[in-house]
Amino acid sequence: MHYNYYRLVSGIIVLMLMLTGCGNWQPTGVDNTLTSQSSASLNGNNTFPSSQKNMSSTSSLGALSNLTSIHMVNAMTGWALSKDSLLRTVNGGVSWTNVTPKGVGSMREGALSVYDAQTLWVVFNKESSTSITVYRSTDGGQKWERAEINTTPWYGRVTSLDFIDLKHGWLLASYDVSMGSESVEVFQSNDGGASWKSNASAIINEKTSNDLPLAGSKNGLVFSNQENGWLTGFSHGDGIWLYSSSDGGLTWAQKAIVAPQDYFTAGGSVSTESPHFFNQKEGVLPVEFRGEKPPAFVFYKTKDGGLSWTPTTPVQIAQKSQEYRGFHWSIIDATHAFVSDGYKLYFTSDGSHSFVCITPNISLEKLQQLDFTSEKLGWAIIDGGLWKTIDGGHTWVQIKVSIRANH
Template sequence: MGLCAAAFAAALTAAPAQAHEAGKAAHWALKDSGSDVRFRGLSAVSRDTAWVAGAKGTVLRTTDGGASWRNVSPPGAADLEFRDIEAFDARRAVVLAIGEGEASRVFRTDDGGATWTESFRNTDAKAFYDCLTFFDRRHGLAMSDPVDGRFRILSTSDGGRSWKVLPSDGMPAAQDGEAGFAASGQCLVSAGSHDAWLATGGGAHARVLHSTDRGLTWKAAETPIPAGDPARGVFALAFRDRAHGLAVGGDYRADQASPQAAALTPDGGRTWAPAAQPPPAYRSGVAWLPHSRTSALAVGPTGTDLTTDGGRTWRTLDTGSYDTVDCTPDLGCWASGEKGRVARLER
């Protein structure tokens, strides 16, 4: 059932009892992906079209709202771990495989996944690529964990058909143990034509680095999300414009608490404030709701949370397991995660 923007927000923000009585409760509707792999990569194009990418080199695509899925995995990729995918439409997409050395690769398709071209293969044993983002259909970035003490950035100006390593002199020094988390495809995000942000953990402080020139220079800011351990930090970012951003994360270990799992910024990431009422546990994905200045969803293995006040407070909507979430201008919100789970927000 389709939703106008006002009804979409109302269905999410209504009190649960009231919403169920009225038959208007928004909820995740699981779609049978036909797969059992974990999908940490997700790119929603519309309410009808979405791509997911995951373990065993798997890429699936739907063009009918999740009623059916086509396996469009690149041939010979079964040993690769896809963790991020960025789709421009139903035919064109770029997917990132993670890992040390040559395990990190980028592929592009222009025909809906019928054929793929490998456009980048990492040859530096010290690099480990985590995430992709695109400013538009031509310009994009990919990030690697630190190499020789600094995060490494790849750049493309032809839609991911070719890539080059950017100079590192504009990148601040990394902290000891600092890295990105390839958990949801959201450790590197962008807004507008030139602004990008990357999220970190593992070091003494969980940081967000911001570039205003498509990755040439970066400035780092500390966040209140706990770090100081390889399992803790900022796992995902979402910016609804150049100024207003959300960060979520925590400690991904199931037996460890994540008491400060979210933060927000009003100034493009220069300063971050803790959520007054954060999600109750580790969250690995976050997305602003379409056409909203104040509402967003955060997801993780133990549930989905909603904020309606720009990230200051969060409340749990669902207890299903998801790793990542993405929303589209036509009011399509999708989530994906373990055991082939893919869902669309419906009522």
């Protein structure tokens, strides 16, 4: 889905090599040989509490596997998270460098927000920790700065991280899930992640603040500008679950969304996913209708900055008898996007008014994420492994390379 969440972005020679010999490729030897350094300035006088550089890369190699998410900035440069590391490629996935900040240690799934080929923020969730560490790099993962958020007494994990520019970002911390409710807290940074403040919270057995909902499972927090944000997820109640803020996440209100005619929306059968905005006014909101027979996926569109949302043509599993495998999608721009139902691919070039069905050469049963940078070029994570296409999803080749590890 992140991611997809989240924006994927052309080396023709490298792509042709992938089709002829990807199984024999070796790392290109890209090092991030670094030394320690004191804190660097962020936005004038603001600084992270500490900074560090990764130590020299060694020849220790590990297989490219156990990937959980990928974000390609363009055809050549991108980032990927595995279950134990953060990786970066500068050659379209031919080789990867482990740029995990030194000292991260054991971690659970992470969250990241990519600004460009050099700049990103990342959180590596820790087991039973009352603090959240936000890392930032502005040089492609060579040097890292870090900031701590104290969540005492709550054990928090970040489920969403979103920066709209070099200064303004938000994160969603999840504390507890119980009986259809989830304790969460919204934090905001106005200095590039050097410091964070709590804007709103909803905590079980505690007083909620600023109308942030306690009920429901939350899966995404996205802002289109400094004021307007959306919180997505689902609940066991009826209807389509969506909350919005118009003051930077300080206060929240439920947003009414109308389902397509005759679509089932009762009892938690519908989930919203993080919206994707192309500009201040235009955006799309992915919505899954799991109660349908067969289940369906719909891009809702807005042309007024999220004040109203209109459904487009649904994508449904081809056969009612087929098992529901979940939907995954990749949004390229306002008119082009890919959707998969775990069986086939569907491509739109007219803003989701119509879709063309694509039957790929591989099984999509264990598809975890799609990531397209153009109508032809895309990546997919399938069962933890990385695959690539240069013909719009018809033909996929697995990327079987090694990665250079940092120590």
